[in-house]
Amino acid sequence: MSSEARRVEHQMTDKGYVPVYTTAVVEQPWASYSPTDHAVWGQLFRRQREILQGRACPEFLTAMDAMGMSDAQIPKFEELNVHLQQATGWKLIAVEGLLPELTFFEHLAAREFPVTWWIRRPDQIDYISEPDLFHDLFGHVPLLMNPVFADYMQAYGAGGVRASTFGPEPLANLTRLYWYTVEFGLIDTPEGLRIYGAGILSSKGESIHCLESAAPNRIGFDVQRVMQTRYRIDTYQKTYFVIDGFDQLFKATVDPDFGPIYYRMKGAESIPAGSVLDTDRVFNRGSGEGWLADGDV
Ligand code: PHE
Ligand code: CO
Secondary structure, three states, rough: OOOOEEEEEOOOOEEEEEEEEOOEEEOOOOOHHHHHHHHHHHHHHHHHHHOOOEEEHHHHHHHHOOOOOOOOOOHHHHHHHHHHHHHHOOOOEEOOOOOOHHHHHHHHHHOEEEEEEOOOHHHOOOOOOOHHHHHHHHHOOOHHHHHHHHHHHHHHHHHHHHOOOOHHOOOOOHHHHHHHHHHEEEEEEEEEEEEEOHHHHOOHHHHHHHHOOOOEEEOOOOHHHHHHOOOOOOOOOOEEEEEOHHHHHHHHHOOOOOOHHHHHHOOOOOOOOOOOOOOEEEOOOOOOOOOOOOOOO
């Protein structure tokens, strides 16, 4: 990572210690990307696009083309913003890295999506522990072109601002919802299960694993179930939750007032990442192969 990214502290969260950067919004320093930076983008772009044919949801692939992302060079946020503005009114802002939670929620509520401006080094092509430009831009941004998903993201931000006033438990519940939808969500389509979560879309290994491996659970989305379920930050997920469509996601989250739901869940035991419940709609009961016993967060 670039030495220009200003990491200010490490903060303990339910994801463990995470680096937190300055809250400053910067200009994307596009002219300062090196030929290596552009080459890393191009290599990752080509590899993921190929893997994601028939694995990503069609909305994602179509939107990526429509906004003019390609392997040729790191996209300019300014140019992507023209397409986003027109489609859904979203706007990308360049940041140094992970933001404090409340700041992040406030940006989403204002339809601003923070994108880390720096890209990983060539020796980090297959794995990097914190979000970089490739994850944020390739993984998250195309679906912001979809009107229903775009509204979901804004409502999530507003819901986060509100939950911040309720305390740590509601915040943990919401973080799990983000994790199992925005980062690791699957969607059921007439052609079969497809990926819409950015954490999967930016990962070669997990793009194949989440759909084709017998190891993980694939379970129908239920908002309260998801908000009680722990997750992995260091390995592939043990469980993926499947939505029927973005409308289902919207209806289950944006419409209801989470106040009473948080209240009902207060003090309830969380569900281990790999559990299957009697009430689950099971697409695949995971074999559990390769799972680590400890370490769900
Ligand atoms: N409807 C939720 C609330 O009342 C907010 C929310 C919207 C949460 C979308 C997640 C996703 O707080
Ligand atoms: Co992400």
